[in-house]
Amino acid sequence: MEVYCTRPHCSRPKNHFADLDDITNLKTTQQKYCTSCGMPLILRDRYLPIKLLGQGGFGAAFLAIDRDTPKMRQCVVKQFQPSGNLTEEALEKARTLFTQEAETLEEIGNEHKQIPNLFAFFTITLPSLQPSQPNQFFYLVQEYIDGQNLEEELIQNGNFSEVQVLEILREILPVLTFIHDRGIIHRDIKPSNIMRRRDGKLFLLDFGAVKQIANSPSGSAASTGIYSMGFAPPEQMSGSQVFPSTDLYAFAVTLLTLMTGQEANQLFDAYTNQWKWRSQITVSPRLADILDKMLLAAASQRFQSAQEVLEALFAPSVPPTVLPQPPLPPIQQPPQRPIPVQPAFATWELLAGAAFSGFEGALIAIALFSLVKNPIITLAIAFVILGSLIFSQTQRWIEKFDLLIIPTISLAIIFFIPYLRGGLAIQQILIFTVAAALITIAITTLFKLIYKLLSSIL
Numbered sequence: 001m002e003v004y005c006t007r008p009h010c011s012r013p014k015n016h017f018a019d020l021d022d023i024t025n026l027k028t029t030q031q032k033y034c035t036s037c038g039m040p041l042i043l044r045d046r047y048l049p050i051k052l053l054g055q056g057g058f059g060a061a062f063l064a065i066d067r068d069t070p071k072m073r074q075c076v077v078k079q080f081q082p083s084g085n086l087t088e089e090a091l092e093k094a095r096t097l098f099t100q101e102a103e104t105l106e107e108i109g110n111e112h113k114q115i116p117n118l119f120a121f122f123t124i125t126l127p128s129l130q131p132s133q134p135n136q137f138f139y140l141v142q143e144y145i146d147g148q149n150l151e152e153e154l155i156q157n158g159n160f161s162e163v164q165v166l167e168i169l170r171e172i173l174p175v176l177t178f179i180h181d182r183g184i185i186h187r188d189i190k191p192s193n194i195m196r197r198r199d200g201k202l203f204l205l206d207f208g209a210v211k212q213i214a215n216s217p218s219g220s221a222a223s224t225g226i227y228s229m230g231f232a233p234p235e236q237m238s239g240s241q242v243f244p245s246t247d248l249y250a251f252a253v254t255l256l257t258l259m260t261g262q263e264a265n266q267l268f269d270a271y272t273n274q275w276k277w278r279s280q281i282t283v284s285p286r287l288a289d290i291l292d293k294m295l296l297a298a299a300s301q302r303f304q305s306a307q308e309v310l311e312a313l314f315a316p317s318v319p320p321t322v323l324p325q326p327p328l329p330p331i332q333q334p335p336q337r338p339i340p341v342q343p344a345f346a347t348w349e350l351l352a353g354a355a356f357s358g359f360e361g362a363l364i365a366i367a368l369f370s371l372v373k374n375p376i377i378t379l380a381i382a383f384v385i386l387g388s389l390i391f392s393q394t395q396r397w398i399e400k401f402d403l404l405i406i407p408t409i410s411l412a413i414i415f416f417i418p419y420l421r422g423g424l425a426i427q428q429i430l431i432f433t434v435a436a437a438l439i440t441i442a443i444t445t446l447f448k449l450i451y452k453l454l455s456s457i458l
């Protein structure tokens with residue numbers, strides 16, 4: 001079995017121990033030491049780093065196994081490894097951030113399923129080559145998410161589709177709401193920090209740059225200069241305060257790089273100070289407008305919360321509003337209009353409507369015939385009017401008492417203007433129209449029965 005040495009700059013970090021291939025030995029063995037530099041390899045007598053996962057920025061990450069668990073659970077050991085020659089002050093700041101990551105994970109990792117759990121946080125002190133300065137190593141052990149991050153997926157599978165991006169939004173925005181509600185800004189959202197576990201679940205990783213905003217005076221946090229170029233919005237780049245909308249900006253850049261397959265810097269036109277991505281890909285206008293609003297330069301003009309983005313994305317019929325450049329009114333979502341849902345017609349409504357259409361149609365036909373004296377024209381116009389009446393009922397423009405009021409008015413008109421009766425007596429007209437109403441009821445019933453019969457067969 002190979003055990004990886006965690007001492008920074010170890011010349012030969014890979015150590016092979018044949019005896020550790022046996023699980024009983026692995027469980028009971030005493031400490032092992034790096035054959036190259038003498039570094040103790042089994043951290044806390046418990047965690048065995050077996051592979052380097054990544055290195056850079058302020059630390060290194062190792063895949064490790066926890067020999068104190070029944071199934072030798074895999075976990076991630078992160079080591080604080082400040083790179084370069086940092087001043088004592090910068091080093092202290094970086095160390096604070098590392099501690100904060102652990103504190104953040106402890107606070108939220110166990111609470112949210114899409115954030116890795118914190119298992120351990122410890123320091124190992126070893127005598128160094130210069131005895132006056134003992135070497136201190138800081139470690140953090142967290143849940144291992146077995147899968148691929150979105151950067152790896154992009155390389156492997158090519159550009160993401162709109163459907164895939166909508167799914168990422170749907171899964172990650174609630175995680176952002178969760179952390180923002182606790183006063184935590186992630187501050188380093190990018191494709192490599194979103195991990196898809198093998199079962200498809202997305203995780204938000206790397207809280208190394210987070211900073212609690214709860215302690216700062218105005219409820220927002222001053223930036224500490226940890227971010228990824230291209231993903232960070234202006235307020236973060238200038239070291240000013242950061243907000244929930246700072247994460248939304250980086251999230252939008254993340255999605256654009258996934259859809260276009262281009263580096264963030266390539267999508268930004270420094271000359272016009274604008275994001276130029278619409279010419280590269282076509283997405284629905286709603287998503288395009290939402291992304292643009294997440295990418296506005298002024299933090300106050302973006303969506304103010306991940307929840308607002310979710311609502312704009314998935315709420316029915318609420319168009320996203322891209323606010324104009326200054327003045328800056330408080331961002332308000334337009335009130336949500338309920339989706340108009342037309343209840344189905346009850347049978348009595350259907351039959352009453354049919355009677356109305358027959359009765360009114362016959363009255364109109366009589367009046368029309370009196371006017372034009374031409375049966376074909378009369379029939380044609382009467383059909384158009386009848387169609388309009390039926391359509392008006394389906395749209396519920398005509399309903400309930402209208403079904404009584406309209407024929408009553410029509411009948412009154414014909415009663416008072418004898419010219420419109422077409423030479424018929426009032427009694428004849430009544431018989432004629434009632435008969436028409438009964439016929440339409442009969443036809444409607446017949447159609448309803450046929451419809452029912454067909455729906456039960458098909």
Ligand SMILES: [Zn+2]
Pocket residue numbers: 005006007010011012013034035036037038039
């Ligand atoms: Zn070593």
